[in-house]
Amino acid sequence: MQHESGAICSPNASSTLEVALEDARGGTEAILRGGGLFATTRLAAEIESLRRWSERSGGGRDFEELRRPPDAFGFEHEVWFPKVSVERPRVLKATYDNSFGVMADGSEATPIKYLERLLLQNQVFGDDIELEGVVEPSFALIRIITSQQAIQGRPAELEEIEVFFSQRDFKRCFWRGRNIWFRNADRIICADTHGGNILVTQDGEMAAIDVPAMLAPDDFSFPPP
Template sequence: MPNEFRESSVLFAAITILRGDSHAGGTAVQGQREAAPEAGAGGAYGALLRFAEGHGLVSSEEWLSLLSALEGGNEHEVFQDPSDPGVLIKVTEPELRLRNGRDRIPKVTPLHYLERWHLANVAFGDCAELVAVIPTAEGVRIVMEQRFVPAADPESPNPDQREINRWLRAAGFEYQSGAWVRQEDGLVMVDTHEGNFILSPEGLRPVDVELYRLKESTGPVIPWEVTLQRLADNSAYR
């Protein structure tokens, strides 16, 4: 994915507005796990809704009934548009609650949630995009579009944990304090279970991990193109 998309997408624009910083994300996408301060009148959800209104992104739950429902996880309802099967549509619960009705611990804001997707775009070559915001009586729902990653073997789409761990180390991560940390750029990855990785024809791909950066991180996140080359050069991983 070209850098121009990364920094001109609706997702990037929403992050910039929520941060209140016109330079947000250009050199250091923070995505820190701690909840960020509420933004503007009505809080962060109000700011996101105003952004969506200004960009024609406000939708309704009726739209979801036109899509094909797929099996989701504890974080998103997942759908596929029959007219465009190459993408997945992932919809949060109101106010970013989990699907079991519980709040996340630690609780996150829309800013953290969107930054996580942007980190995946940069660090792992994802093409996630913010496509809609749905206001409901229970709170705002966020709708993301993510490219569908096909499995090399649909009967066995996920790698085992040993292969995931080997891939993470080859990509520069080390396990510490319950998370995988890449000290070089301060990128932290959690929720690295087998269901969040796909064995694609091009190799192992993370598809739904949670990403953030260490507080002290500065400078850019290592782009996916660089990581791909490192993986190719890593004889231990091959």
């Protein structure tokens, strides 16, 4: 069961993500079959495949924000807040060089897994994360650029987070050394569900702005052994 989040949801946010994801998957396999420099590892093939997609699609353009220091940063991204007043301001995020964060199971994400994670965040939480493009700071290094609606609010309290996930049919459990939430209907796992990733807006809505989500592996059972 998926739950919408009203004005926070953008129905077209997944389209570019989906196109890039499918292209990167196919491109990666083609690079691995063809051999050469970028076929030495799957990670190298994924990085090059996504870079090629961005180059073909015009997503490798210059991003003005990246020419100034970020307004904030975290473990996975540098962040730039909008500097002009617009009706629907958006935050720009850039991954670090060839570093794509972590998955809900604690493993390091590859470019494809990172895009899969973002797509699930849109589908599960009604987020409006959009893939803006890819920049190449130097040869064989990329940063994935995304944006999402700028949401003003405060970090959610533990009790509010409990309600947020329980109302969406998730169950809490402990798996691979991490506290996670699991939903059996679509076998979604979510992690890092702290107040830094879930905000309570000025209107009292709750928004999961950066909660890693993934499909449970085939051997996952609830509750975990």
